[in-house]
Amino acid sequence: MKIIINGKEEAVAENATLEEIVASRGLNPGGIIVELNYALVKRESWPDTILRENDRVEILRFVGGG
Amino acid sequence: MADALKIGGRDLTSRLFLGTGKFSANRLIPEVVKASGAQVVTVALRRVDTDYQEENIAAYVPAGCILMPNTSGARTAEEAVRIARLARAAGCGDWVKIEVIRDNRYLLPDNYETIKATEILAAEGFVVLPYMSPDLSVAKRLAEAGAAAVMPLGSPIGSNRGLRTRELIRILIEEIPLPIIVDAGIGRPSEAAEAMEMGAAAVLVNTAIATAGDPVAMGRAFGLAVEAGRAAYLAGMPGTVDYARASSPLTGFLRD
Amino acid sequence: MIKGTGNVSFYEERLKYAGFDFEGFFRRVTDADIERALARDRLAPQDYLALLSPRAEGFLEEMAQRAHRLTVQHFGRVILLYTPMYLSDHCVNQCLYCGFRAQNRLERKKLTPAQVEEEARVIAATGLKHVLILTGESRRESPVSYIRECVEVLRKHFTSISIEIYPLELEEYRELISAGVDGLTIYQEVYDEEVYAALHPAGPKRNYRFRLEAPERACRAGIRTVNVGALLGLHHWRSEAFFTGLHAGYLQDKFPEVEVSMSPPRMRPQMGGFQPRVKVGDRNLVQYMLAFRLFMPRAGITISTRERAELRDHLVRLGATRMSAGSCTAVGGRLEHWSAGQFEISDERSVAEMARMIYSQGYQPVFKDWHTV
Ligand code: SF4
Numbered sequence: 185m186k187i188i189i190n191g192k193e194e195a196v197a198e199n200a201t202l203e204e205i206v207a208s209r210g211l212n213p214g215g216i217i218v219e220l221n222y223a224l225v226k227r228e229s230w231p232d233t234i235l236r237e238n239d240r241v242e243i244l245r246f247v248g249g250g
Numbered sequence: 251m252a253d254a255l256k257i258g259g260r261d262l263t264s265r266l267f268l269g270t271g272k273f274s275a276n277r278l279i280p281e282v283v284k285a286s287g288a289q290v291v292t293v294a295l296r297r298v299d300t301d302y303q304e305e306n307i308a309a310y311v312p313a314g315c316i317l318m319p320n321t322s323g324a325r326t327a328e329e330a331v332r333i334a335r336l337a338r339a340a341g342c343g344d345w346v347k348i349e350v351i352r353d354n355r356y357l358l359p360d361n362y363e364t365i366k367a368t369e370i371l372a373a374e375g376f377v378v379l380p381y382m383s384p385d386l387s388v389a390k391r392l393a394e395a396g397a398a399a400v401m402p403l404g405s406p407i408g409s410n411r412g413l414r415t416r417e418l419i420r421i422l423i424e425e426i427p428l429p430i431i432v433d434a435g436i437g438r439p440s441e442a443a444e445a446m447e448m449g450a451a452a453v454l455v456n457t458a459i460a461t462a463g464d465p466v467a468m469g470r471a472f473g474l475a476v477e478a479g480r481a482a483y484l485a486g487m488p489g490t491v492d493y494a495r496a497s498s499p500l501t502g503f504l505r506d
Numbered sequence: 507m508i509k510g511t512g513n514v515s516f517y518e519e520r521l522k523y524a525g526f527d528f529e530g531f532f533r534r535v536t537d538a539d540i541e542r543a544l545a546r547d548r549l550a551p552q553d554y555l556a557l558l559s560p561r562a563e564g565f566l567e568e569m570a571q572r573a574h575r576l577t578v579q580h581f582g583r584v585i586l587l588y589t590p591m592y593l594s595d596h597c598v599n600q601c602l603y604c605g606f607r608a609q610n611r612l613e614r615k616k617l618t619p620a621q622v623e624e625e626a627r628v629i630a631a632t633g634l635k636h637v638l639i640l641t642g643e644s645r646r647e648s649p650v651s652y653i654r655e656c657v658e659v660l661r662k663h664f665t666s667i668s669i670e671i672y673p674l675e676l677e678e679y680r681e682l683i684s685a686g687v688d689g690l691t692i693y694q695e696v697y698d699e700e701v702y703a704a705l706h707p708a709g710p711k712r713n714y715r716f717r718l719e720a721p722e723r724a725c726r727a728g729i730r731t732v733n734v735g736a737l738l739g740l741h742h743w744r745s746e747a748f749f750t751g752l753h754a755g756y757l758q759d760k761f762p763e764v765e766v767s768m769s770p771p772r773m774r775p776q777m778g779g780f781q782p783r784v785k786v787g788d789r790n791l792v793q794y795m796l797a798f799r800l801f802m803p804r805a806g807i808t809i810s811t812r813e814r815a816e817l818r819d820h821l822v823r824l825g826a827t828r829m830s831a832g833s834c835t836a837v838g839g840r841l842e843h844w845s846a847g848q849f850e851i852s853d854e855r856s857v858a859e860m861a862r863m864i865y866s867q868g869y870q871p872v873f874k875d876w877h878t879v
Pocket residue numbers: 597598599600601604605606607608641642643711
């Protein structure tokens with residue numbers, strides 16, 4: 185199925201969880217924030233969050249800024 | 251506490267706010283914080299670039315500092331609100347610097363959208379510090395909307411051109427009962443000192459420190475300049491006497 | 507408004523100074539405090555108070571030079587002329603210092619709209635375009651509907667109509683504004699709440715707060731100008747001047763679209779012989795005007811014909827921006843001399859004489875400074 189990650193369409197396995205998506209990208213879960221369809225998903229809930237077709241995932245982090 | 255800057259229930263002794271963009275290495279940040287004495291540090295929220303690993307900037311901000319996420323990247327009030335809520339949900343605390351920019355050429359803020367975002371976020375209990383183009387009626391509206399301070403720009407972001415908006419900022423300092431924090435454009439410690447002498451409550455500096463030859467030493471220089479300017483303001487600037495003693499007194503007729 | 511100081515009324519604002527030790531403050535003021543206040547671009551309330559101190563009397567000439575320069579800078583060399591018109595002297599209040607108070611026996615008068623028209627013609631013939639209408643407080647004899655009727659008549663003759671009447675509700679201000687009123691003058695008389703209570707023993711005017719917040723209501727209703735003041739002679743003038751300045755400053759901050767001004771009226775002898783409790787000399791009056799001008803560089807200062815001609819001539823260059831002329835404090839007084847006035851006037855010069863005096867000082871008398879389109 186396809187979902188949108190950070191604005192880009194990507195193909196992922198059916199029933200993939202948020203946890204798997206983050207892990208597959210080699211991201212350190214400590215430093216990022218994940219939003220699913222414009223709602224924040226807490227770190228604890230990532231393994232239980234199953235993705236559906238056309239879901240929008242935003243993976244964000246704090247960076248330097250003024 | 252003597253001469254504390256009170257914002258959002260906090261008493262700040264340092265009147266230098268530090269931005270964390272453009273540093274050549276994040277490990278400099280804690281050192282700059284220490285050298286400058288800054289207690290409020292800004293960060294931004296961005297989409298992760300999955301192609302290369304970045305570090306989490308928040309890990310470099312010493313504990314005890316107030317982490318103030320900005321809403322850079324927002325082009326509308328709605329986007330700014332969304333970023334602010336996310337940052338808070340991610341554990342950033344209540345402080346937020348609203349920055350709404352639709353102009354990619356000069357990077358000047360959109361005051362109208364900024365007011366809207368301020369109103370929404372203040373109602374949600376955020377400590378809102380809006381970045382704005384200095385304008386008196388906008389500042390009044392921001393105050394009414396519940397801003398905790400107003401942050402007019404000295405000149406466009408990153409331009410290091412100094413206090414080009416001096417007169418307008420002076421009017422805000424005179425007229426607005428909130429702390430006025432000069433944000434953007436300050437390129438040298440002397441300009442930070444000047445803003446403080448004028449009565450600004452604080453200044454926010456990023457580029458001038460981050461891109462200096464020695465950012466840590468420059469952080470210290472800004473810290474000292476801000477203190478000096480504040481001390482001068484508190485001492486009561488003597489002012490220039492701009493009238494000559496008139497030859498014909500206006501009050502000579504008074505006899506009783 | 508969500509939070510911030512947006513909804514605090516001046517009544518609440520003033521409470522910040524409850525129990526403030528004015529005497530102690532004045533004792534501690536130094537020359538350096540006054541010099542610093544004089545050098546500031548924008549004065550804080552304590553700077554204003556320093557300039558009102560007895561010590562600042564030694565700096566009167568410096569204050570005058572600066573006040574003069576600021577006035578010319580913000581207003582130019584012009585004096586706006588207006589004249590008062592008394593519509594009715596019926597009054598249910600008992601202000602101890604007023605000749606119109608309810609218990610004074612006098613034959614009460616009230617102009618009919620036809621008489622208003624007649625008097626308006628007499629005034630308009632002098633060239634004046636600004637009129638200030640006054641009444642005592644009587645919702646029976648001079649209700650809002652009566653005032654509106656008079657305003658409708660006056661509109662034909664004047665470009666600006668101000669009211670100096672009892673305090674109204676917001677909706678009533680709206681009604682009069684839509685009928686053509688553009689200015690409100692309302693003096694608190696005395697800002698000290700206890701003294702206020704003692705001087706107003708009976709009648710609706712006992713409601714201190716309702717009167718104090720009247721200018722705010724008028725501003726919210728969309729008035730164009732407001733004029734506040736304390737009647738000098740009722741209480742310590744320095745603290746009264748201070749609160750008048752704070753009141754004007756409050757209104758200017760909160761309603762930037764409104765033109766705010768102040769009057770420093772001194773008590774005049776009147777029927778019934780109430781003697782001023784505090785002497786306010788010319789030097790005091792001048793100090794007050796100058797300190798106020800430095801504190802509020804853009805606010806108007808109105809000087810009435812209560813003051814002597816010779817003094818008024820000097821005040822032209824000391825910060826005044828508006829003066830009354832050709833005044834008469836009796837109802838229908840311009841038609842025939844049939845009633846006693848509220849107080850005695852001191853400057854009886856005609857409008858033409860006032861205009862000549864103003865010209866002779868290098869200023870321009872202005873009869874009309876705006877006109878709605
Ligand atoms: S001052 Fe006004 S309210 Fe008081 S008695 Fe006189 S006319 Fe009436």
